[in-house]
Amino acid sequence: METAIRTRRLTKRYRTRPALQDLDLEVPRNVVFGYLGPNGAGKTTTIRLLAGLLRPSAGSAEILGRDTVRRREEAQRHIGYLPGDFAVYRDLTGEQYLRFIGNLRGGVDRSFVDHLAKRLDLDRSVRVGGLSHGNRQKLGIIQAFMHRPDVLILDEPTAGLDPLIQREFLGLVREARDEGRTVFLSSHILDEVEAVADMVAILRHGRLVVVESVENLKARAVRRIDLVFEGPPPVAALRAVPAVREARSTGHTAHLVVEGSMAGLLAVAAPHGVEHVVTHEPNLEEIFVRYYTTGKV
Ligand SMILES: Nc1ncnc2c1ncn2[C@@H]1O[C@H](COP(=O)(O)OP(=O)(O)OP(=O)(O)O)[C@@H](O)[C@H]1O
Ligand SMILES: [Mg+2]
Numbered sequence: 001m002e003t004a005i006r007t008r009r010l011t012k013r014y015r016t017r018p019a020l021q022d023l024d025l026e027v028p029r030n031v032v033f034g035y036l037g038p039n040g041a042g043k044t045t046t047i048r049l050l051a052g053l054l055r056p057s058a059g060s061a062e063i064l065g066r067d068t069v070r071r072r073e074e075a076q077r078h079i080g081y082l083p084g085d086f087a088v089y090r091d092l093t094g095e096q097y098l099r100f101i102g103n104l105r106g107g108v109d110r111s112f113v114d115h116l117a118k119r120l121d122l123d124r125s126v127r128v129g130g131l132s133h134g135n136r137q138k139l140g141i142i143q144a145f146m147h148r149p150d151v152l153i154l155d156e157p158t159a160g161l162d163p164l165i166q167r168e169f170l171g172l173v174r175e176a177r178d179e180g181r182t183v184f185l186s187s188h189i190l191d192e193v194e195a196v197a198d199m200v201a202i203l204r205h206g207r208l209v210v211v212e213s214v215e216n217l218k219a220r221a222v223r224r225i226d227l228v229f230e231g232p233p234p235v236a237a238l239r240a241v242p243a244v245r246e247a248r249s250t251g252h253t254a255h256l257v258v259e260g261s262m263a264g265l266l267a268v269a270a271p272h273g274v275e276h277v278v279t280h281e282p283n284l285e286e287i288f289v290r291y292y293t294t295g296k297v
Pocket of ligand 1: 014018019037038039040041042043044045046
């Protein structure tokens with residue numbers, strides 16, 4: 001299968017300071033890829049390199065096999081791009097702006113533009129200068145999606161959107177993926193990445209810390225589990241299981257915090273007569289915070 005985005009030792013230095021160092025990424029087609037990292041990690045730098053708006057200091061990037069420097073225009077033709085600081089001519093109305101951009105791209109499906117504007121609840125008759133920050137962001141999202149590009153590259157797309165519109169936007173992202181498109185999006189909001197992304201990468205100080213499927217991250221995440229026993233819970237035995245971080249009991253119930261696989265825990269608990277198991281959603285945030293702050297698992 002063709003790879004949507006590939007980078008090889010992609011590096012960007014501003015003067016001598018490295019903002020991105022030896023990035024090797026391979027994003028398959030037809031996935032939502034979440035790109036995370038603390039402020040200044042190099043997310044926007046990566047995105048601008050992918051969009052062909054910056055020249056790498058070393059290494060290379062490809063969109064659907066087209067090098068973003070040597071075959072820049074071809075590569076750009078396949079992307080929809082939302083910059084982190086989306087700004088347009090203040091004098092145009094939303095409608096005029098979208099028509100203008102649509103014409104530059106050789107015409108777009110008007111009914112799809114109408115559909116996007118409706119989904120995101122954007123009044124296109126207002127001059128851009130008179131739009132709130134969130135409403136301007138909606139315009140940015142529409143121009144990125146409206147020509148149905150193969151690869152969407154979005155820098156903090158939900159910044160400034162209210163929760164209802166955020167949810168609608170995530171719906172658009174899933175639909176794009178289900179139609180075979182690839183969505184690369186940077187974000188600070190872990191919940192939304194967890195809800196929409198198939199894979200995530202975490203960047204720190206310009207270096208890739210981890211690339212992993214959300215499924216695998218979840219398997220490794222910390223979760224709370226309650227086990228209800230027939231009699232008093234064997235707390236000491238449960239606490240001795242390596243994956244168990246915390247164990248306490250109330251009545252016949254053991255309340256546990258478990259990291260990673262539950263297999264060892266269940267093997268220890270089962271002989272004591274487990275009547276009931278209640279698992280709570282894993283907490284990915286802890287994993288992310290650890291990567292963010294230490295770069296380690
Ligand atoms: N035009 C520039 N000139 C000099 N340094 C820059 C320039 N743009 C970015 N940098 C530096 O490169 C590093 C990476 O910045 P970048 O904007 O890519 O981070 P980011 O991950 O997008 O952060 P944020 O979450 O705050 O948006 C930072 O140290 C930043 O100061
Ligand atoms: Mg940024």
